[in-house]
Amino acid sequence: xxxxxxxxxxxxxxxxxxxxxxxxxxxxxxxxxxxxxxxxxxxxxxxxxxxxxxxxxxxxxxxxxxxxxxxxxxxxxxxxxxxxxxxxxxxxxxxxxxxxxxxxxxxxxxxxxxxxxxxxxxxxxxxxxxxxxxxxxxxxxxxxxxxxxxxxxxxxxxxxxxxxxxxxxxxxxxxxxxxxxxxxxxxxxxxxxxxxxxxxxxxxxxxxxxxxxxxxxxxxxxxxxxxxxxxxxxxxxxxxxxxxxxxxxxxxx
Numbered sequence: 001x002x003x004x005x006x007x008x009x010x011x012x013x014x015x016x017x018x019x020x021x022x023x024x025x026x027x028x029x030x031x032x033x034x035x036x037x038x039x040x041x042x043x044x045x046x047x048x049x050x051x052x053x054x055x056x057x058x059x060x061x062x063x064x065x066x067x068x069x070x071x072x073x074x075x076x077x078x079x080x081x082x083x084x085x086x087x088x089x090x091x092x093x094x095x096x097x098x099x100x101x102x103x104x105x106x107x108x109x110x111x112x113x114x115x116x117x118x119x120x121x122x123x124x125x126x127x128x129x130x131x132x133x134x135x136x137x138x139x140x141x142x143x144x145x146x147x148x149x150x151x152x153x154x155x156x157x158x159x160x161x162x163x164x165x166x167x168x169x170x171x172x173x174x175x176x177x178x179x180x181x182x183x184x185x186x187x188x189x190x191x192x193x194x195x196x197x198x199x200x201x202x203x204x205x206x207x208x209x210x211x212x213x214x215x216x217x218x219x220x221x222x223x224x225x226x227x228x229x230x231x232x233x234x235x236x237x238x239x240x241x242x243x244x245x246x247x248x249x250x251x252x253x
Contacts, residue, residue, distance in 0.1 A: 004028045004077045004118075006058065006110070007084030009036035012133065012181060015202035016081055019210050021049030028074050029053040030067065030084070058084055058110035059102040068117035075123035079213075081131040082111035082155070087148040100147045107151035112158060129172040129213055132159040136179040136226055139233035141241060163218060175219050176209055179226040200226075 003020040007013035008029030017027045021044055029051060031037045037053040044051040052074065056067045085107045088099045111132060118124050135142070135152035142149035156175050163173035182199040205222055212220040221227045 001025045001078040002028060002075065003079040003081065004030070004071065004075070005081045005083055006030045006114070008053065009033050009040045012178070012202045012205060013081075013083040014040050015206040016083060016209065017044060017051065018047065018049065019203070019206035020079065020081075021047065021051070023210060025079060027051035028071065028077070030056050030058070030071075032057045059105040061105065061109065061113065064110050064113050065117070068114065068121065071114075071118065072121045072123050075118070075121075076125050076128075077118070077123055078125050078128045079131070080115070080118065080124060080129070081133070082114070083131075083133045084110065085133065085148075085151075087145050089145045089148075091144075092146050095147070103147045104151055107148065108154045108158075111155060115162070124171055127170045127172075129174060130159070130162070130166075131174045131176060131209065131213065132156070134159070134175050134177050136177050136221070136230060138177055139230035141233075143241075172213070172216055174209075174213055174217060176212070177219065177221045177226070177230065178205055179223060179229065181205055 001024060003017075003025035005013050005016050005020070005027065006029075008017045008027065009031035010033065013029070013031070017029060017040065021027055027044060027049060029037060029040070031053060032055065034055050037055065041051050041053050054067060054070055056063050058064055086103055088095045088103050115130065124130070132155050134156040135149070137145070137149040138153055138156050142152075156177070159173050159175040166173060178200070180199040182197075182201050200223055208222040209220060221230050
């Protein structure tokens with residue numbers, strides 16, 4: 001079996017690469033960071049997991065389009081995980097528009113372009129699966145990171161619609177809504193890392209994702225606390241918005 005994972009060199013993507021490898025997938029990783037990709041490939045090899053990494057800046061539409069032919073050389077794939085993502089935090093009007101465009105390109109456009117290209121090239125096997133990493137912000141908003149939240153809402157909507165369209169091809173679609181995770185990415189964008197130890201580990205998240213895939217779930221909100229928070233976002237949105245303003249927005253701005 002073969003698994004394609006974007007953003008596989010670090011954080012959640014790296015944990016997913018190890019979890020998939022331990023589940024007998026060969027790994028094809030896509031990442032912009034060549035040095036980290038090389039290190040992760042070496043670590044996977046040491047663990048007896050076959051992998052190859054392709055370098056691509058997913059913010060560059062031309063590179064995304066071009067890499068599809070390279071990916072087709074190593075497919076078809078039984079599992080495709082759209083994990084790569086970046087953020088931009090602060091007051092919306094003060095964030096560099098180019099940075100906002102990069103967030104939209106990597107988090108939303110790249111998964112859509114890659115999925116369309118792989119489907120066109122018949123690089124996703126029947127009975128295979130697509131996994132999209134959204135965010136808990138889908139249920140609660142993310143003041144101070146509005147563009148990030150918009151892309152994560154967009155990818156969740158895209159995945160939901162895609163699930164219907166791919167049902168006839170027996171391609172399963174799983175959308176994941178993780179909360180804060182113990183990664184460099186979360187550390188970089190959080191205004192307060194004093195309770196970083198309480199965040200879910202990427203390894204635990206990866207295990208839960210593969211378990212949800214095994215059970216053919218459509219959605220996954222990993223962790224009881226995150227599920228309670230998501231429910232609160234539905235039934236008491238004003239309360240959650242007040243909490244998010246106090247705990248995030250005021251500290252970011």
